[in-house]
Amino acid sequence: MAAFGDVKGETMRFDIPNLPEGTDALRANVRAFLAGYDWGPAVRARSWMGFDRGFSRELGKRGWIGMVWPKEYGGHERSGLERTVVLEELLAQGAPVGAHWIGDRQSGPLILRLGTEEQKRRILPGIAAGELAFCIGLSEPDSGSDLASLRTKAERTNEGWKINGRKIWTTFAHLSDYMIALVRTSPAPEGGSRHAGLSQFLVDLRTPGITIRPIKDMLGEESFNEVTFDDVLLPADALLGREGAGWEQATAELAFERSGPDRVLSSFPALSAGIDAVGPEAAVPIGRLVARLNTLRGMSLSVAGMLEQGQSPAREAALVKDVGNSFEQHLPEAIRALLEPEDTPPALRALLHDLVQLSPTFSLRGGTREILRGIIARELGLR
Numbered sequence: 001m002a003a004f005g006d007v008k009g010e011t012m013r014f015d016i017p018n019l020p021e022g023t024d025a026l027r028a029n030v031r032a033f034l035a036g037y038d039w040g041p042a043v044r045a046r047s048w049m050g051f052d053r054g055f056s057r058e059l060g061k062r063g064w065i066g067m068v069w070p071k072e073y074g075g076h077e078r079s080g081l082e083r084t085v086v087l088e089e090l091l092a093q094g095a096p097v098g099a100h101w102i103g104d105r106q107s108g109p110l111i112l113r114l115g116t117e118e119q120k121r122r123i124l125p126g127i128a129a130g131e132l133a134f135c136i137g138l139s140e141p142d143s144g145s146d147l148a149s150l151r152t153k154a155e156r157t158n159e160g161w162k163i164n165g166r167k168i169w170t171t172f173a174h175l176s177d178y179m180i181a182l183v184r185t186s187p188a189p190e191g192g193s194r195h196a197g198l199s200q201f202l203v204d205l206r207t208p209g210i211t212i213r214p215i216k217d218m219l220g221e222e223s224f225n226e227v228t229f230d231d232v233l234l235p236a237d238a239l240l241g242r243e244g245a246g247w248e249q250a251t252a253e254l255a256f257e258r259s260g261p262d263r264v265l266s267s268f269p270a271l272s273a274g275i276d277a278v279g280p281e282a283a284v285p286i287g288r289l290v291a292r293l294n295t296l297r298g299m300s301l302s303v304a305g306m307l308e309q310g311q312s313p314a315r316e317a318a319l320v321k322d323v324g325n326s327f328e329q330h331l332p333e334a335i336r337a338l339l340e341p342e343d344t345p346p347a348l349r350a351l352l353h354d355l356v357q358l359s360p361t362f363s364l365r366g367g368t369r370e371i372l373r374g375i376i377a378r379e380l381g382l383r
Helices: 023-034 053-061 082-093 098-114 117-128 244-256 268-277 280-308 312-335 345-363 369-379
Strands: 003-008 012-014 133-136 151-154 160-168 178-184 198-204 210-215 224-235
Touching: 012 312, 023 082, 053 098, 082 198, 082 268, 082 280, 098 117, 098 178, 098 210, 133 160, 160 178, 178 244, 198 224, 198 244, 268 280, 268 312, 268 345, 280 312, 312 345, 312 369
Parallel strands: 133 178
Antiparallel strands: 003 012, 151 160, 160 224, 178 198, 210 224
């Protein structure tokens, strides 16, 4: 694929990599496994927000979690592009992968890159087996996407660290075992960057002093949470990475969160079911949706290829999330507009009902559109 844009000498390219040999067989294997499940629309609409520890453990047994990690930490030393193939198949079926999704997608890779040897050996095999669930402690009340204004603090003690503060919109906190939390460990320097003085911690959510309050969404469900820390004492080795480098660590981690097929395929079950339900007169609008999806999939694969090569495609990942979220949010309404209510199969009607209410969150999780477009503009030298 050619260069996407060229501003002030900065170029975004989306060159689609060749998939490794054997991925066709891998894809067929995953499809055969998933054929043994018959999830209803309530599960399929939630896609990677569906939480099922038993299903995650089954994926762990097949080596489909922690696929790219070293074997010594429970991984399988396969390529990132092979992992992408597995993710695409899981998302296409609307499989309930939430119990391991965050750990496999970003928390595990962060620990692998920055964790101590003890942290790696203690945590990573559990993620790869589908046994440990993670959540991310970033947003705070009154801060939104302005993470530099966060107020949760960690203070040194004789035993380690004491944390006080609150996190909000924390996905799966009430169901998870661990949180990676971004907190302030020292004041920002006068006249310096507000991002200085932030650090990340590996928090066992069973630690005394942690209160988790679920927040209901538009469907009346409780996937988001407010997490309060009241004099929470963490051991010294709970620090993840380097003290004061939390901002750089967290932003690097977001490249994994923003570019994957989950930013393109969250609504895919509606397209799949819609194609079966519409008549031949809908061939043109359906073709346009499929063409958009194919382009977005190529962009996501391109970013996966860059990550595989050790690059840091921050702007490309931000763009994939921005345009991918727009597509995901548009898709349920587009399918619904092609069908008369009386002609819509009940399962598809239920799927669209839930997706229409869930889709507004797609452009919030992992960074709002405004934040993403600011990243793209900065990377292109426009601000």
